[in-house]
Amino acid sequence: MALVEIRNLTRWFKKGDEVITPLDDIDLDVEKGDFISLMGPSGTGKSTLLNVVSGIDQPQSGSVRVDGVEITKLSRGQLADWRAANLGYIFQTHNLIPVLTAHENIELPLLLLPLSGADRRRRIELAMEAVGLTDRAHHYPRQLSGGQEQRVGIARAIVAHPKVVVADEPTGSLDAETSQQIQVLLQRLNQELEITMLMVTHDDHIAAIASRQLRLDRGKIIETGNTGKSHFPLVAGSR
Numbered sequence: 001m002a003l004v005e006i007r008n009l010t011r012w013f014k015k016g017d018e019v020i021t022p023l024d025d026i027d028l029d030v031e032k033g034d035f036i037s038l039m040g041p042s043g044t045g046k047s048t049l050l051n052v053v054s055g056i057d058q059p060q061s062g063s064v065r066v067d068g069v070e071i072t073k074l075s076r077g078q079l080a081d082w083r084a085a086n087l088g089y090i091f092q093t094h095n096l097i098p099v100l101t102a103h104e105n106i107e108l109p110l111l112l113l114p115l116s117g118a119d120r121r122r123r124i125e126l127a128m129e130a131v132g133l134t135d136r137a138h139h140y141p142r143q144l145s146g147g148q149e150q151r152v153g154i155a156r157a158i159v160a161h162p163k164v165v166v167a168d169e170p171t172g173s174l175d176a177e178t179s180q181q182i183q184v185l186l187q188r189l190n191q192e193l194e195i196t197m198l199m200v201t202h203d204d205h206i207a208a209i210a211s212r213q214l215r216l217d218r219g220k221i222i223e224t225g226n227t228g229k230s231h232f233p234l235v236a237g238s239r
């Protein structure tokens with residue numbers, strides 16, 4: 001059984017008199033440890049797919065099963081609990097809370113889980129180490145560079161040890177060099193920590209680091225590449 005099993009998924013929206021169907025009877029299996037990139041023209045439904053997989057949005061029909069749990073059947077409250085324990089979300093503009101330090105921002109998802117203070121601290125330290133930011137724990141977002149802020153956003157997404165991490169254009173607002181560093185980080189998290197990732201991007205270069213490349217167009221998913229493992233060369237000293 002795949003970690004994520006999407007079957008006959010359909011999501012449509014009404015726009016005035018018109019009905020648009022960004023996801024039209026889609027099937028997709030995501031295996032544990034996959035790093036998937038999802039590309040496609042603007043407005044085709046990539047974010048919609050991430051939102052449905054995250055349980056933020058509900059499809060009209062079809063099913064999304066994550067590690068055996070049929071999330072489309074969960075109530076709002078059950079979904080909130082499920083999301084806190086199982087799903088990490090990396091945003092394009094990291095969405096950090098300005099009045100909280102890096103450490104406190106990363107802690108947020110853990111406050112929804114039954115963990116002791118000591119367990120929380122341990123997990124935050126591990127996540128900060130994984131993204132290479134241990135020396136910035138007590139800095140506020142305004143004291144961090146764009147790349148460091150995104151690292152905090154990534155640490156927050158992985159801190160609860162989720163089964164799946166979804167990323168919506170994680171390098172979309174970064175310059176080329178910082179974007180490259182974040183690409184290396186995402187690939188390392190996938191390869192070394194076996195974090196399963198589903199990432200939307202408009203950038204061919206970042207799409208190429210994924211182990212599977214998908215394209216969404218006119219409601220359908222097409223697999224355009226599958227190397228079996230992510231293959232971006234890890235650059236020494238780039239962590």
Ligand SMILES: Nc1ncnc2c1ncn2[C@@H]1O[C@H](COP(=O)(O)OP(=O)(O)OP(=O)(O)O)[C@@H](O)[C@H]1O
Nearest residue numbers: 013014020022040041042043044045046047048049
């Ligand atoms: N809540 C909503 N209500 C109505 N229409 C919506 C809603 N959410 C998305 N849509 C429409 O569904 C289509 C797909 O949107 P979505 O944001 O998923 O596309 P996308 O591929 O992520 O686009 P982009 O690459 O520009 O971010 C668009 O036409 C959008 O306007």
